[in-house]
Amino acid sequence: MDFAFDARTEELRTRLLAFMAEHVHPAEAVAEEQRAALASPWDTPPVVGELKAEARRQGLWNLFLPDEEYGAGLTNLQYAPLAEITGHSPQLAPTALNCAAPDTGNMEVLAQFGSEAQRKQWLEPLLAGEIRSAFAMTEPEVASSDATNIETRIERDGDDYVISGRKWYISGAMNPDCAIFIVMGKTDPDGTDVRRQQSMVLVPRDTPGVEIRRAMRVYGYEDHYHGGHAEVVFDRVRVPAANLIGEEGGGFAIAQARLGPGRIHHCMRLIGMAERGIELMCRRALGRTAFGTPLARQGQVHEWIADARVAVEQLRLLVLKTAWLMDTVGNREAHTEIQAIKIATPRTVVDILDRAVQLHGAGGVSQDFPLAELWAAARTLRLADGPDEVHQRSLARRELKKYA
Structure with missing residues (x-):
């Protein structure tokens, strides 16, 4: 297993990091201000359309779709570090790149199972970000x-x-x-x-x-x-x-084909959310004083930050291994690893974000920091695409079969 970034991944990663710094992160506050003035809370802030246009202009568009006819043609291993970067701003970045759920899974279904007419009518406008x-x-x-x-x-x-x-x-x-x-x-x-x-x-x-x-x-x-x-x-x-x-009776199989990539994409972005939490923890610890001592000097804070870094590195390696297996032997053979990351990643990221909230005190649960919303999103992913217990049940059965 070689997880080093190839030339194309490195080039896209460099461009995406610049896009995040120059466009996405500054747009977070703008989007919130614009949302308050919208006629309907479900309307899209204008800045989102501007981000999409800029992402498309820069070629940072439909990166999730491995089908070269419709998407960027990236492997799971190539897409993993890019999806992680979008996880730093999960509300804006995936949408800006046309890589947001549930559209991603739906586009994959139409690309893989849809008829020519269905792809023409629905896939093409989805790929263009028009609907x-x-x-x-x-x-x-x-x-x-x-x-x-x-x-x-x-x-x-x-x-x-x-x-x-x-x-x-x-x-x-x-x-x-x-x-x-x-x-x-x-x-x-x-x-x-x-x-x-x-x-x-x-x-x-x-x-x-x-x-x-x-x-x-x-x-x-x-x-x-x-x-x-x-x-x-x-x-x-x-x-x-x-x-x-597809065909009558094929719905369950299509759902399983859809959920495999969806699960790993969620885990890729979750790692980015954890990295955002670690960054906020460190900045808060360095800039906040309690009882006459900077929080960065507190032993408990050291443990939280160190444990978070270790956990993220472990998760990233497991996600990359899973991506590599999906690319080399297929989703079915990577079933154990897909379930493992779906169990481990949301659970661990929730814990990291919880520590970040704790370090921010009242600010951590407020709208002034993204932590509460990040925590809610991560916690929800312990249910979405199958709850922990279902994956644990299936994974345990596969392990038991080895010794039956």
Whole structure:
């Protein structure tokens, strides 16, 4: 395993670091000021559009997509340090580079499984950053950690499919630019193979019967920059049969193909969030005095900073190993490592950010520092794309099989 940056990665990394310093970080305060003046809280601050235009001008666009026809053609190993950098400003940077979830996963699905017509109608405007999208899988009435539980029905009716169901925490659905949903539901609820009961269909947001019922908060945050998270009801929504992605019964497999890259992308960005936390810890420790002594001289603070650095270096190596395996032997063979990083990374980053909050005192939980929002985002990722316990269960079973 050689994790040294190749020439292309080093060149993109240098450009991205400059872009972050010159454009993204200064825009953080501007975006907040502009948001306060928007007619709707879900509208996008104008500075975000300016960042996207500049990123595209600089060639820092669609870096996540390994398909050279549509994206930058980077491997997971090449993309890892770039995604980490965007994690320093997770609200702005991924969107600015057109590398924000859930659009990234949806673009991957369309690129890999979509028909030519579907790619033309939906993938191309997504790649251009002209529209946003949402992925509708999670449901409030069932344990969605087990995707076979999904109750939403997708029923064939002549040349159409009719969708009925209730979803929630559908990321991106509150954004006015969200034009398309990828909806997962059951086309064969009584099928003997529980992993062949599900299918995915494309549902334009303006289709009759699609109701955005309410915005869902995450630890009190509405996550405006990602287009919010919504409860969505599909009331006998009718779409053409041509809107089916792939084949009937292929929804579960498509979801697994989508979630593998999504999980590692989250972990890459989480490392950047942890680095931002360490930076803020160090600056606070050097600039704050308590009881006549700078915080940087406190032994407890030394332990927090040292432990955080060790933890981040360990996580980065595990994520890079996982990226390398995904590139060399495929996602299926890297399954153990994907689960390992999904368990370890959010948990560890939450702890680092918690220490950073503690070091900032009241400021740490305020809107004057990004720490509280970073903590909420990291803590949420212990649930998103599968909760810790599901990954632990699966990983333990794989280990036990070695000795059975």
